[in-house]
Amino acid sequence: MAEFDTVIKDGMVIDGTRLPRFRGDIGIKDGRVARIGRLKSHEGAKVIDAGGLFVAPGFVDLHTHYDAQLFWDPYCSISSWHGVTSIVIGNCGFGFAPVQPELRERSMLTMTRNEAIPFASMKAGMPWDWITYPEFLDSVDRHPKAMNILPFIPLSPLLIWVMGLDEAKTGRRFTEEEEQQVRRLVNQAMDMGACGWSLQRLGKVSIQPDYDGTPMVTDIMDDENILFFGRLLAERNEGFIQITYAPDFQGDGDLNEGLRKLQKRLEAFHEKLADVSDRPLLFNAVAVNDKFPERHRRLLKWLERCRERGLKIYGQSATVEAGFAFTFADWNLWEDVPAWKEATLGNFEARLQKLSDPERRAALRNCSPVLTNDWKDVFIVSVKNPEFKQYENMNIVEAGKLMNKHPVDAMLDIAVADGLAAEFYSAPVNTDIDGFRELAGSELTIPGVSDGGAHTKFFMGGVYPTEYLMKVRDHNVMSLEAAHWRLSTQPALCAGFKNRGTLREGSPADIVVYDLNKLAVKPMEIAHDFPGGEWRRVKRAEGYDKILVNGEVTLDQGKPTGAMSGRLLRYGA
Numbered sequence: 001m002a003e004f005d006t007v008i009k010d011g012m013v014i015d016g017t018r019l020p021r022f023r024g025d026i027g028i029k030d031g032r033v034a035r036i037g038r039l040k041s042h043e044g045a046k047v048i049d050a051g052g053l054f055v056a057p058g059f060v061d062l063h064t065h066y067d068a069q070l071f072w073d074p075y076c077s078i079s080s081w082h083g084v085t086s087i088v089i090g091n092c093g094f095g096f097a098p099v100q101p102e103l104r105e106r107s108m109l110t111m112t113r114n115e116a117i118p119f120a121s122m123k124a125g126m127p128w129d130w131i132t133y134p135e136f137l138d139s140v141d142r143h144p145k146a147m148n149i150l151p152f153i154p155l156s157p158l159l160i161w162v163m164g165l166d167e168a169k170t171g172r173r174f175t176e177e178e179e180q181q182v183r184r185l186v187n188q189a190m191d192m193g194a195c196g197w198s199l200q201r202l203g204k205v206s207i208q209p210d211y212d213g214t215p216m217v218t219d220i221m222d223d224e225n226i227l228f229f230g231r232l233l234a235e236r237n238e239g240f241i242q243i244t245y246a247p248d249f250q251g252d253g254d255l256n257e258g259l260r261k262l263q264k265r266l267e268a269f270h271e272k273l274a275d276v277s278d279r280p281l282l283f284n285a286v287a288v289n290d291k292f293p294e295r296h297r298r299l300l301k302w303l304e305r306c307r308e309r310g311l312k313i314y315g316q317s318a319t320v321e322a323g324f325a326f327t328f329a330d331w332n333l334w335e336d337v338p339a340w341k342e343a344t345l346g347n348f349e350a351r352l353q354k355l356s357d358p359e360r361r362a363a364l365r366n367c368s369p370v371l372t373n374d375w376k377d378v379f380i381v382s383v384k385n386p387e388f389k390q391y392e393n394m395n396i397v398e399a400g401k402l403m404n405k406h407p408v409d410a411m412l413d414i415a416v417a418d419g420l421a422a423e424f425y426s427a428p429v430n431t432d433i434d435g436f437r438e439l440a441g442s443e444l445t446i447p448g449v450s451d452g453g454a455h456t457k458f459f460m461g462g463v464y465p466t467e468y469l470m471k472v473r474d475h476n477v478m479s480l481e482a483a484h485w486r487l488s489t490q491p492a493l494c495a496g497f498k499n500r501g502t503l504r505e506g507s508p509a510d511i512v513v514y515d516l517n518k519l520a521v522k523p524m525e526i527a528h529d530f531p532g533g534e535w536r537r538v539k540r541a542e543g544y545d546k547i548l549v550n551g552e553v554t555l556d557q558g559k560p561t562g563a564m565s566g567r568l569l570r571y572g573a
Contacts, residue, residue: 004029005551007044011055011513016489016502018481026055028509031551031565036505048553050513053545054480057488057503058085058510059465062282062446062495063242063316065115066149066453067095068108072125072531075146075560078462079452082521082541085510085549086148086492086500086569087452092208092244092284093199093218095154096126097136098161098185104128106165107157113211114200115454116332120532133158133185134192137568145566146554148510150495152242153189153197155229158182159217171220179228186232193570195496196239196279197229207335207370208244213345223269230277238571240280240495242316243270267302274311280494285449286315288435291373296439303444314494317445319436319464321428324371325381325524325537326458328355328412329420333458336370339363348420356416365408373429375407380414381423388414388422396424433475440468440477446491456536463521466541470519480516496571509551512544519543 004027013036014021025039041047064087066076076087089095094115099107108122127143130136133153140149159168162181174182186197199218202208206215233239245266274281286299299315306313324333329348334340343354343364354360372378376397383389391399391414400410415422430436439445447468450461465487472483492501499507520542528535540558547555552565 002043002045003027004034004039004044006046006048006509006548007039007041008048008050008055008511008513009039009041011050011053013503014054014056014481014484015504016057016484017504018485018489021054021481026503026509026511028548028551031509033503033505033507033509036503048513048546050545053513053515055503055511055513056484057501058512058547058549059083059487060085060491060495060497060501061087061448061450061452061462061465062491063091063284063449064089064452064454065091065094065111065117068111068117068122068126069453070140070145070147070149071127071143072121073529074144074564074566075554076149076452078460078538078540079450080147080547080555081544081558082463082466083512083514083544083547084147084450084452084462084465085512085547086150086497088150088152088195088242088495090152090154091198091242093155093216095136095152095157097130097133097157099131099157100161101128101131103160103165109211110156110216113213113332114208114216115451116330116458117454117456118530118532118534121530121534122532124531133189133194137192137194137570141568144564145568146549146560146564147566148497148500148549148569149566150195150497150569150571151193153186153194155197155199155218155221156216158185159221161185165217168217169214169220171217171222173222174225174228182228183232186229187236190236190239190571193568194239195571196233196241198242198244199226200244201226202245205338209335209341213341227273227276230273230279233277233279238279238496240282241273241277242282242284243273244284245270263298270313271306271309271311274306274313278312280312280314282314282316282446282494284316285318286439286445287318287449288430288432288439289373290429290432290435293432293435296435300438300442300444303442307444313444315442315445316448317439317442318449318461319439319447320450320461320467321431322459322461323428324426324458325423326426327420327423328415330457333371333455334369337367339366340369352416352420355412355420361406361409361412364412365406371429372426377427377429378407378411379425379427380411381425383414383418383422385414385418385422388417433471433477436471437475437477440472440483440486446494447486448491456530458537460524460537460539463539463541466519466521466543469516470521473516473519497569509548511546511548513546513548514544516543
């Protein structure tokens with residue numbers, strides 16, 4: 001009888017600890033790494049030939065929104081396709097528990113705007129066999145999974161549960177009675193397996209608002225309420241915190257004194273929260289903008305100052321070169337400009353009417369959104385209307401010159417004439433490898449912000465581990481040993497994934513087996529694989545030979561095997 005369930009033979013092992021790579025074999029038994037060294041093929045009931053391939057820990061993604069998708073897609077794609085074996089859900093304070101039955105539809109509508117998850121898919125694909133947060137975890141536990149899942153307590157539904165929607169939208173401070181209820185609910189959720197809590201705090205003019213354009217309840221949350229949640233984790237001495245915050249970091253010449261003071265106040269608040277909670281705080285996000293390199297550098301300097309004070313604050317780095325393919329039937333990522341936010345609110349008919357309105361155009365022309373450094377970075381990809389076919393593959397500045405119009409008018413006239421079906425592409429603003437090198441070189445940033453499960457029609461951030469390793473390979477950014485520590489071990493340690501993120505004897509066997517030279521992100525595709533008749537954009541991976549979750553091969557040469565070996569990790573257990 002074989003000693004091991006599986007033996008991975010002759011691979012180049014990178015164990016995630018930053019120790020030098022070595023050639024060796026891995027014996028897997030009962031879902032765990034049982035032995036590392038020189039093993040014989042006959043010792044394994046199954047043998048994976050890893051000759052010429054790297055063998056490393058599966059990747060850990062701390063920022064996803066698969067809270068709905070996991071119920072109809074046990075692989076949580078596209079993340080699993082790119083080597084991710086463990087994820088955290090419930091980020092940004094968004095989630096579906098606790099939710100009273102009469103507010104289920106309202107909670108799904110919320111996610112259609114701020115995370116752009118199709119309503120029809122949620123309505124058709126979510127079982128809603130829970131009301132409370134512990135019941136939600138039990139539901140996740142029951143459902144088949146090809147991925148390990150660690151859950152945050154999302155503060156938005158919790159606040160609505162305790163205060164009611166209307167009162168939560170005021171941003172007022174808790175009453176003593178509400179504090180006691182919050183304490184009970186948080187302790188109950190943590191006892192059942194939550195890893196901490198999350199929130200989005202983007203202010204009254206939120207760039208990720210509710211479906212009706214109003215701020216999310218956490219956007220305007222009272223400081224003392226947030227600190228109260230922090231003290232609850234301090235009392236338990238466990239858990240971690242995720243906060244999404246998007247300050248407008250400009251260059252020195254553009255930053256007025258009032259904004260400087262605001263930046264300092266917000267930095268001070270995060271420091272105070274890290275101090276009172278004494279738990280790891282994951283700040284989202286640190287991202288490069290090639291035109292404004294001082295933005296990410298300011299945050300890196302702030303994180304260094306926090307380290308000097310011994311504060312456990314990490315920046316989650318958004319490293320994906322995030323170009324966006326979109327149509328105006330769905331696009332909503334220019335929320336930082338109020339005129340664009342208002343013009344894209346409402347159903348299809350409302351959008352079409354507002355984007356056609358010449359009275360609105362002046363406000364839309366006057367400012368370029370943050371995700372687009374310049375209008376020349378927006379391209380016309382495809383048009384159905386034959387009158388405008390000639391403008392395909394041009395940027396909107398070029399098209400505007402030919403049409404004798406402002407670029408915004410050219411773009412919107414094409415979109416409206418095409419019934420909002422015309423497809424555009426906003427080029428990435430972070431292609432400079434030096435910026436990536438600065439983020440990757442900081443020990444205080446953790447790769448991620450995949451947003452997996454969100455913005456499904458225009459963002460594919462789940463490619464980040466593959467892209468990260470490709471840049472390490474092609475640009476000598478760091479050693480491969482350091483890269484795997486950053487992609488697996490560091491996020492696992494921050495989040496409290498027990499024993500995961502490394503390949504050591506006794507660790508769960510979450511493993512990627514891949515060919516570094518063949519590693520690639522494939523071109524974008526349209527996939528009609530969501531319930532409710534919905535579609536999404538995806539990018540597949542090349543170069544992954546095998547991906548194992550808890551010792552079972554879940555993907556073989558990129559194809560699902562049907563193995564449902566993922567687990568709900570109740571606080572990392």
